[in-house]
Amino acid sequence: MDKIRHKKRGRASQLFLIRITNHRRKFFSVTFPTPISAVASATCAGNAATASISGNQVSVNCTGVPNAQTITINLTGVNDGTNVGNVIVPMGVLLGDVNASRIVTSGDTNLRKAQALQPVTNANFRNDINASGAITTGDVNIIKQNALSHLPP
Ligand SMILES: [Ca+2]
Secondary structure, eight states: OOOEEEEEOSSTTOEEEEEEEEGGGTEEEEEOSSOOOBOOEEEETTEEEEEEEETTEEEEEOOSOOSSEEEEEEEEEEEOSSOEEEEEEEEEEOTTOTTOSSBOOHHHHHHHHHTTTOOOOTTTGGGOTTOSSSOOHHHHHHHHHTTTOBOOO
């Protein structure tokens, strides 16, 4: 299950979404309503990150992301050619929460089992928790190890 969040920030007309595109690399992208020409800097959970721009999408490569916390992705100096501003995106990170329910339960185990041995795609990559490139019992073990861990309210 893909994790897509719609957030409204700043100007009422400004809408963007964040999507985890590749959790192996802690790689996130933020989509803006207009093409972006520059981003001055990026951080994830306070750690320096790299940002790359493709049209109206800014991809952020995060490192040192803590588990079971709501982290903040900060983009400073986001420039769309007309406006320059900073963008703050809060995002929950929870290892083993395959179904994005904000808590690790048997529901995550069941969803992972349904994807067992399927090829890892953009649609089911959340099930490959250990980033091995395959959906196996190793992923279930991580869910079990993190059972009942949850994001803060
Ligand atoms: Ca869950």
